[in-house]
Amino acid sequence: DQQVKQNSPSLSVQEGRISILNCDYTNSMFDYFLWYKKYPAEGPTFLISISSIKDKNEDGRFTVFLNKSAKHLSLHIVPSQPGDSAVYFCAASAQSNYQLIWGAGTKLIIKP
Amino acid sequence: SAVISQKPSRDICQRGTSLTIQCQVDSQVTMMFWYRQQPGQSLTLIATANQGSEATYESGFVIDKFPISRPNLTFSTLTVSNMSPEDSSIYLCSARGGLNTEAFFGQGTRLTVV
Numbered sequence: 427d428q429q430v431k432q433n434s435p436s437l438s439v440q441e442g443r444i445s446i447l448n449c450d451y452t453n454s455m456f457d458y459f460l461w462y463k464k465y466p467a468e469g470p471t472f473l474i475s476i477s478s479i480k481d482k483n484e485d486g487r488f489t490v491f492l493n494k495s496a497k498h499l500s501l502h503i504v505p506s507q508p509g510d511s512a513v514y515f516c517a518a519s520a521q522s523n524y525q526l527i528w529g530a531g532t533k534l535i536i537k538p
Numbered sequence: 539s540a541v542i543s544q545k546p547s548r549d550i551c552q553r554g555t556s557l558t559i560q561c562q563v564d565s566q567v568t569m570m571f572w573y574r575q576q577p578g579q580s581l582t583l584i585a586t587a588n589q590g591s592e593a594t595y596e597s598g599f600v601i602d603k604f605p606i607s608r609p610n611l612t613f614s615t616l617t618v619s620n621m622s623p624e625d626s627s628i629y630l631c632s633a634r635g636g637l638n639t640e641a642f643f644g645q646g647t648r649l650t651v652v
Contacts, residue, residue, distance in 0.1 A: 458638045467645075467646070468645055469542075524637065525586070526634075
């Protein structure tokens with residue numbers, strides 16, 4: 427049973443436009459959500475997180491939105507840059523549990 | 539934030555041999571984890587490395603195949619034993635300092651078994 431789902435295996439966006447990556451979850455106990463970026467041959471790099479007490483968190487070009495009623499979160503990148511081309515993973519954790527549950531990832535391709 | 543050094547970064551090994559991967563964190567962390575990522579797939583948790591006690595393994599992973607050590611709060615090793623080509627993968631070390639904090643990763647070990 428996949429508790430964290432990223433239904434889009436890949437996404438192609440024009441440079442300078444907005445990239446929107448989506449993530450759905452099924453476990454209502456999740457209360458902390460994270461986005462990671464991964465280049466080939468490197469470990470995942472933390473981008474941004476959000477606690478379930480918030481519905482938005484912003485850091486520079488990256489904004490994460492959380493819709494608890496829909497069990498949905500999204501990562502917005504604006505403007506998209508060529509260096510943003512990577513695989514993006516959504517992850518979640520439940521209170522009192524250190525383990526992160528990972529989505530399958532979305533490969534983002536930024537076109538010049 | 540924590541910086542994690544993982545080595546080796548890559549290796550090509552003969553089947554039937556074992557490889558030990560080392561993970562060093564630059565600060566004391568509560569939790570350390572070992573993951574495997576096969577091509578085009580998500581991260582699969584192998585085990586949680588517990589300081590001073592046996593690791594906690596996820597379903598499908600056993601101690602005889604993936605022995606793990608964690609002698610202190612900054613260091614852990616994962617051994618891939620009696621390797622077969624199916625063990626070819628990227629192995630990742632991760633550390634997390636507390637709940638509601640991010641996890642940090644090493645750069646990964648790309649293992650190829652021939």
